[in-house]
Each structure stands twice: as C-alpha cells, then as structure tokens.
Amino acid sequence: MNKYVLMVGLAALLTACGEKSEQAAAPADAPKTAQQVAAPAAAPTPAQGNDKAALVEQAKGTVQALGGTLKGELEAAMKAGGPVEAMNICHTKAPEIAKAVSAEKGMEISRVSLKNRNPEMGAANEWQVAVLNDFEAKKATGEDPATMAYAEVVDKEFRFMKAIPTGAVCLKCHGTDLSPEVTAKLTELYPQDKATGYKEGDLRGAFVVVKQLTQ
Structure with a gap:
C-alpha cells in the first residue's frame, strides 16, 4: 500500500465531522461517470492552464497534504484522550x-459525505452527490472504495474527488456500537448527526478538490 492511500485511510475518521466546505458554489450539472485515477508516484508539479493531467497530480498532492496533517493531529488526539478528543479535532x-x-496548494479542498454530521457543513452539492452515488454503485459491484477517484473539468472549473473508505478506527465514532462517552459527545456537538451506523469498508465520503481555471 503506498503512502498516498495510507494517508487517505488514516484521515478517514475526520471525514464529514462538521467541516464547512471551503469551496465556491459549483454549477448544478452532474458528471456522467466517475473515473479511476492512480495514486501519485512523486510530488506533483503545479498545473498550468487547463492541463488536466497536471491538475490531477496537483489535486492528489493537495489530498496527500491534508491527509498527512490530519493523520498527525488524529494520532495525537487518540493518544491524549481517545475518540472523544479526536471528535474535538x-x-x-x-x-x-x-x-x-x-491556501498553500492553490486548490480548495474540503470533505463531503452523503451522511454528514452537521446539516450545514460537509454536505455534498449536486455534482458531488452524483459522484458519491457513482462511487456507491461501483462499490456494490465489488470495487474497492480506496481505489476510487473522479476528475473532470466543467465550465472552467477543475473538479477532483477521492473516496474515503471506513477504516476500523472510524467505527469508534461512526460505527454501530458507540461508547456512552462518544454518544454523549456527538449529542453535544452534532445533535442532528447522520454519520453513524457504518461498517468497515463502507464509503464514508470523499475529499473534494476544486480549482477555478483562468483559461
């Protein structure tokens, strides 16, 4: 398993836990299909113009940067206070x-889910819902969510999504058998939470990367 997939997996616990999307509003037109995008073998080169291949590499680097930072925060929080402290993160x-x-990567990154914790934050828009549903359809045929990604340019907007599968650690806050402490914290922070009841390997959501193109 390469470094890119590991970082995505370790960041999965944090997906859709109340993060507000930082990206601009997207057009309502939905993509036709989601396509597979391989993990990067090296650091991405900044994209120029509408070079889709370069944009994809830059987007994967952006996901890797977020995943790596969240990984460190998650590990520290779990050691300090377990799942409840991780929810605070x-x-x-x-x-x-x-x-x-x-800001660092020049691409807007967020995380979305079909079952978000906060109804006003982390909710997928129309085209993101279409991609997530396509990921779910692929999973139903036996495809591994860890390999799923989508990339497209629509109306001068580059769009990238990387699926996040549910790992074992995610189940402490997103599974079916939650501790009383976790349940109490969820009630306190997210009274309208929808993001529980998952099993290991389920699709938890996706990283979303968007870049407005000037050419």
Whole structure:
C-alpha cells in the first residue's frame, strides 16, 4: 500500500465531522461517470492552464497534504484522550487545517459525505452527490472504495474527488456500537448527526478538490 492511500485511510475518521466546505458554489450539472485515477508516484508539479493531467497530480498532492496533517493531529488526539478528543479535532482544527492547505496548494479542498454530521457543513452539492452515488454503485459491484477517484473539468472549473473508505478506527465514532462517552459527545456537538451506523469498508465520503481555471 503506498503512502498516498495510507494517508487517505488514516484521515478517514475526520471525514464529514462538521467541516464547512471551503469551496465556491459549483454549477448544478452532474458528471456522467466517475473515473479511476492512480495514486501519485512523486510530488506533483503545479498545473498550468487547463492541463488536466497536471491538475490531477496537483489535486492528489493537495489530498496527500491534508491527509498527512490530519493523520498527525488524529494520532495525537487518540493518544491524549481517545475518540472523544479526536471528535474535538474534527470540530475545531480540521476546518482550519483544510483552509491552510487550500491556501498553500492553490486548490480548495474540503470533505463531503452523503451522511454528514452537521446539516450545514460537509454536505455534498449536486455534482458531488452524483459522484458519491457513482462511487456507491461501483462499490456494490465489488470495487474497492480506496481505489476510487473522479476528475473532470466543467465550465472552467477543475473538479477532483477521492473516496474515503471506513477504516476500523472510524467505527469508534461512526460505527454501530458507540461508547456512552462518544454518544454523549456527538449529542453535544452534532445533535442532528447522520454519520453513524457504518461498517468497515463502507464509503464514508470523499475529499473534494476544486480549482477555478483562468483559461
């Protein structure tokens, strides 16, 4: 398993835990299909113009940067206070980290889910819902969510999504058998939470990367 997939997996616990999308409103037209995009073998080169291949590499690097930072925060939080402390990271630091990575990489990155924790944050828009549903359809045929990605340019907007599968660690806050402490914290932070009941390997959501093109 390469470094890119590992970082995505370790960041999965933080997906859709109340992060507000930092990206601009997207057109309502939905993509026809989701396509497979291989993980990068090296650091991406900044994209020029509408070079889709370069944009994809830049987007994968952006996902890797967010995943790596969240990984460190998650590990520290789990050691300090377990799942409840990890939820505090979701609630406070994760949006700030996404904003900082977006500024650094020149691409807007967020995380969305069909079952988000906060109804006003992390909810997928129309084209993102279409991609997530396509990911779900592929999973139903036996495809591994860890390999799923989508990339397209629509109306001078580059769009990239990377599926996030549910890992074992995710189940502590997103599974079916939650501790009383986790349940109480969810009730406190996210009274309208929808993001529980998952099993290992389920599709939890996706990283979303968007870049407005000038050419």
